[in-house]
Amino acid sequence: MSGSEGGPGAAGADGGPRSRRGIPRGLPGALAVTALLALYVWQIAGRGLAMLRSGEPLLIGIGVGVLVIPLLVIGLIAREYRLAATVQRMADTLAADGELPVDDLPRSPGGRIDRAAADAAFEPRRAAVEEDPDDWRAWYNLAFAYDAAGDRGRARAALRTAAGLYRR
Structure with missing residues (x-):
């Protein structure tokens, strides 16, 4: 979250706040992981539905669990994407007002904040x-x-x- 990590407080090459042009650094990775998760959910959902159709009480119970867990994961990911979008809008607002926090704390030679x-x-x-x-x-x-x-x-x-x- 600090400016050194490319977060909202990060500075551009000229030392000023980074503009919104271009793709954020972490977005391609986040989208790739989300796409892999979607593929996984699709595969798991197929297995869960097959278990539900089996008619066996134990398999039906497992099938319900197999379907519920990916839905929870999707909900958590959607929550994180919403937070990220809101944090970016907040950073843009603060930058426009000249109030974006600046990471100017002293650091050790290894880069750790004092x-x-x-x-x-x-x-x-x-x-x-x-x-x-x-x-x-x-x-x-x-x-x-x-x-x-x-x-x-x-x-x-x-x-x-x-x-x-x-x-x-």
Whole structure:
């Protein structure tokens, strides 16, 4: 999620925010994995339907399970694509307003963010969310502060909160 990973805070060759032109770096891979999953679901669905048609109670039960699990996976993937699209729209809005977070924290020679600097940058972001918990911009910035601090789980949760507020 940090700018060094090509996320919304990434800079273009000129140092400014990257424009929306071209295909995002991760999109071809995500589409390829999704296509493979679709092929897998199609194959599994055929097997599940065959089990349902067998008339055997045990096979019918297994067939239902075989059909339900891929549907759950498809739902989770759709949820992630929706989040990614919303995060991109939020980043575009922030970039247009000149408020896109910049990853300028000091790093070790190996590229790791200095923990003390990340912790210091985190506090104002947390305070902004406490001050206005309905501000999607504050949650977006908090997500990137969590990411810099190495807490990817909370970063993702904060992005989900920001996206929910943004969609209102």
